[in-house]
Amino acid sequence: MISLHWLILSPLIIGTTVKLMPIKAAKKIMVLFQTALLAAVTMIFVEVRQNGPLLENIGSWPDTIGITLRADLLATAMVFLSCFLFLAMVIFVHNKNYADHLFFFLFLGLESLIIGIFLSNDVFNIFVLIEAATLIITILIMYKQASVSVYDGMMYFLINVVAMSFFLMGLGMLYKKIGVLDFYALEAALSQIDNPASLILPYAFMITAVSLKAALMPLFSWLPKAHGTPSAPSVVSAILSGLYVKTGIYVFLRLQTTFAPLIDTSELFVILGFITAVVGFMLALAQTDIKLLLAYSTVSQIGVIMIGISLNNPAAYWGGLYHLMNHAIFKSTLFLTAGMIISEYKTRKISEIHGVYSHMPAVGVATILSILGIIGAPLFNGSISKFLIATGASGSWIESGLILINLGTIIVFMKYGQLLFGHSDKKEAANSDILEKAVVLTLSMLCFLGGIFGSDLIAILFNISLTINPLSYGEKMLLFVGSILLGLLIYRSLFKKRNPLAFIRSFELGFNEICLSITLFFAFMVVYLKITL
Missing domain, CATH: 1.20.120 (Four Helix Bundle (Hemerythrin (Met), subunit A))
Incomplete structure (x- = not known):
């Protein structure tokens, strides 16, 4: 081996x-x-x-x-x-x-x-690896050397360097106090500390950086610039949105587990996850660019994952991890198909793209299957992970919050899905590569298989047995149908002909504003921990 x-x-x-x-x-x-x-x-x-x-x-x-x-x-x-x-x-x-x-x-x-x-x-090794990845991602974002991509790439680089400076500061303070940087040695050593207040600063520094890498509210404004930049190759956008952003969530999990004996911020991150999810789908609804819409919807889905892994409930936790896996599949597919659509139609504006399903059938099918996955349609992968998270939130306010978030996701992809239908102005056949079509169709089929065999896949991936209650799942199916009908009503009445959220597009944080938001988030974490510990 x-x-x-x-x-x-x-x-x-x-x-x-x-x-x-x-x-x-x-x-x-x-x-x-x-x-x-x-x-x-x-x-x-x-x-x-x-x-x-x-x-x-x-x-x-x-x-x-x-x-x-x-x-x-x-x-x-x-x-x-x-x-x-x-x-x-x-x-x-x-x-x-x-x-x-x-x-x-x-x-x-x-x-x-x-x-x-x-x-x-090792915490320091992770810091070095993330810094090196930041440099490579910056070059990949700017790879086609378009002026907008160069600007977005530099913004991504500078913002992440600032954030990881916070991580390094916290790491240094932690090493000075504990003397080790190995995760499991840290966990054992921290369990012996009597004064949790002595860890406020290192934890606040590190969790601020990790929250930015995971694109939590209010530290996510870098993500659309990186994932939705105009000329970045679609495979780069797919890897960044489908996979790389999950490294932030993974390190978040590691840190939370390490500090758990002394510091528990799970309730705070449930709230931050909810706010992130709601703000994410609202910003997605405001977009006219298909890549930016997908990028902001990633922010919203990260909020859902954060809710799941922070609820302190086994069903929600494993549902959150399964949703992390599911999002990697359907969001990668959506970014790849978006790239194929942009290449064929020579535009990124949703309102200028029609008839994708008839003009590019394979791309249309892959897009539909991926949309059904991300909105949690019954029998698709997203429905299993969202069902488990909702089960873990049963009886709390967040259960209603999850319904609202999924309603927002449904409306976002009703807007996105309009490019599939209508009459295409394209006369000649679509110039789609057979390998591209094979990849997106394979990935999109996994969205369906991940729903049909959801319990089995969770058992295989995480060695945990979770039973999906048919009666409860049936109730969620009915709730989904109701959400579809309500979402259709809201979309037709508010978003089909005009966009009441269009004004949000004019609010864009520059480098100074993002640095200020990082500092304010850090200050908030320090105050919160001083009050709660």
């Missing part, structure tokens, strides 16, 4: 080696390599599921001194998801002209860093 460090190093090595080959041969090698890597990760996943976590100390140093890699079930599941999506993306760009040697070097370098983030057991 392959060592854990080779999972991290091999994409970077292959990305460097193929620079010596002709690009056609390099692309074929990429597909073969990604397939082999996925198979290797699958073997490790099976090993971890059967025998427990794997630990690897690089250089044979003691656990708390050298670089330690740890593959537990969640980390391995996230690595499997990463390798699967990167395989899909490599196939998708196989015939793209922009996919040259440099692009693949950067793209596989990003894969290496993402895998490293999921497997690293």
Whole structure:
């Protein structure tokens, strides 16, 4: 079985080696390599599921001194998801002209860093990996060198550098006090501390940075600039929105688990998750650009995930993690199909795109299946994860809040879905690549299979048995039908011909305003912790 460090190093090595080959041969090698890597990760996943976590100390140093890699079930599941999506993306760009040697070097370098983030057991190593990923993502955003993309890329870079400076500050304070940076050693050491107030500053610094990486309210304004920038390749947008933003949620989970013996902010993050979800779908409704609409809907779905993992309820927690996986699939598909639509129609405005289903049937089918997944339609993957989160929230105010959030999501994708129908002005056949269509159709079918076999997949991925109560699920189906009807009424009466939220588009935070919001969030966390601890 392959060592854990080779999972991290091999994409970077292959990305460097193929620079010596002709690009056609390099692309074929990429597909073969990604397939082999996925198979290797699958073997490790099976090993971890059967025998427990794997630990690897690089250089044979003691656990708390050298670089330690740890593959537990969640980390391995996230690595499997990463390798699967990167395989899909490599196939998708196989015939793209922009996919040259440099692009693949950067793209596989990003894969290496993402895998490293999921497997690293050291807080400082995660900081270094995130900083390196920030640099690569900046270059990928600016890859086609359009002026808007260069601006968006630099904004992304500067904002994330500022945020990770907060993380480094908290990390340094924590190391000074505890003397270790290994997650599990930290958890053991923190459980022995009698004065939680002494950890307020390091926790506040670190959680501020992680909240920005996870795109929580009010720290998400960088995300649409990065994920929806006009000329960034669609595979870059798909990986950023479908996968990379989940690294922030993953590190958030790790930090919350580590600090849990002394600091519990779960109730706060349930509220922040709800606000993030509501603001996200409102901003999505305000958009006329299909990529920006999808980017803001990612913000909303992150809010749903944050609610699930912060509710302190097993059903909601596993539902939140399953929704994290589901979102990676349907949002990646939506960004890929959006890129294909933009390439065919030569516009990003929803109002100027019609008849996609008749003109590009494969893209239309993939888009519909993905939309059904994200709105939580019965028998689709999103319905299972949202049902579990709602089950965990049963009897609390957040149960009604989740209904509101899903209603907003339904209205957003009624607006987005209008591009599927109507009469297309295109006379000639769509110029769609067979590999592109195969990828988006495969990913979209997973949205359906993830609903039909939802309980089984959760059992496989997380080794936890959750039973979906047929009666309760049936009630949620009826609620979904009611939400569809209400959403249709609201969309037709308020959003079909005019947009009452259009004024929101004029509110855009610049670099100074975003830095101020980071500082205010940090100050709020300090005050909140001083009051509650």
